[in-house]
Amino acid sequence: MRDPTINTQAIETNPAARPTGTWGLFLTVHAVLVSVIETRLKEARLPPLTWYDVLWALERAPTHKLRMFELAEEVVLSRFNLSRLVDKLEAAGLVSRERTEEDGRGAFAVLTRSGIAMRKKMWPLYYSAIDELFLKHLTAQEEVILQQALRRIRKAAG
Amino acid sequence: MRDPTINTQAIETNPAARPTGTWGLFLTVHAVLVSVIETRLKEARLPPLTWYDVLWALERAPTHKLRMFELAEEVVLSRFNLSRLVDKLEAAGLVSRERTEEDGRGAFAVLTRSGIAMRKKMWPLYYSAIDELFLKHLTAQEEVILQQALRRIRKAAG
């Protein structure tokens, strides 16, 4: 007997279609919004979202610096090749590297003043895009529900 | 006078933080789930999500074929370089190309039997991942609310 939790018939005729289905919508909305935001950042001659991700992770850290492996845990967009991403931020003067004293292997990424300034410069555009494209279309109640659900999903996925 | 709709103070001290905030959670959940699903597909020696996207777009089409520009509209993940993506699917025997008769410029991407078979082969793994990682964590009511909200957001973003 087949697994009763899965209806094969329905599965084959009604897959995660692009326009229909909650998951399909989730993928589509993500793709569209990120694309629009990246375009706006580019038009304003500002760095991409991945840079913001790193800058903000460092700014949240107590001393504005993190070990590379700690930074990798905080950053979700492009967790790999962090070394090279930090290379670029360093070349742009937004972060600097610091070798650790206690552990010869270790390296810190440290936020510079320019880095703080850049994140603050990016934020208004980023925030207004999030607000206009995303938050404005949710009622307060919907936002609470969505946030709870997303937290649950994230926790379950590890 | 400053734009009263934007509270600069709040903005600077409470940006779209990674762990906090609905938008940050949205980004994180997307990144984590897509990553897990891609890993599972790879482990099962199945093609990536972008291929599924194309295959399913063609399968939805009445005659299992679409003009390239039509396909570009249906597909959301990687809308650009569709030519090369179709190259790969063609090399794998999952789609074939057909020149149009009425318009010498035109080209169709046509789903092959192997293409249909491959989508059907991918779907159970894909579906069970969606179910386990995403749908299972939403109540029926939450899913309805989420779907409505996402539709609204998508419509507004064009």
Next chain:
DNA sequence: AAAGATTGACCGCTCAATCTTT
């Protein structure tokens, strides 16, 4: 000239290999 599609060049992501220190 404009539409439809392909190609070339560049950049970013991903993974495995490497190097250093513990």
Next chain:
DNA sequence: AAAGATTGAGCGGTCAATCTTT
């Protein structure tokens, strides 16, 4: 041997230039 980080190779995405047909 294992942890921390960097480097090299290859793949995939992005944009502009190109080619053909209308």
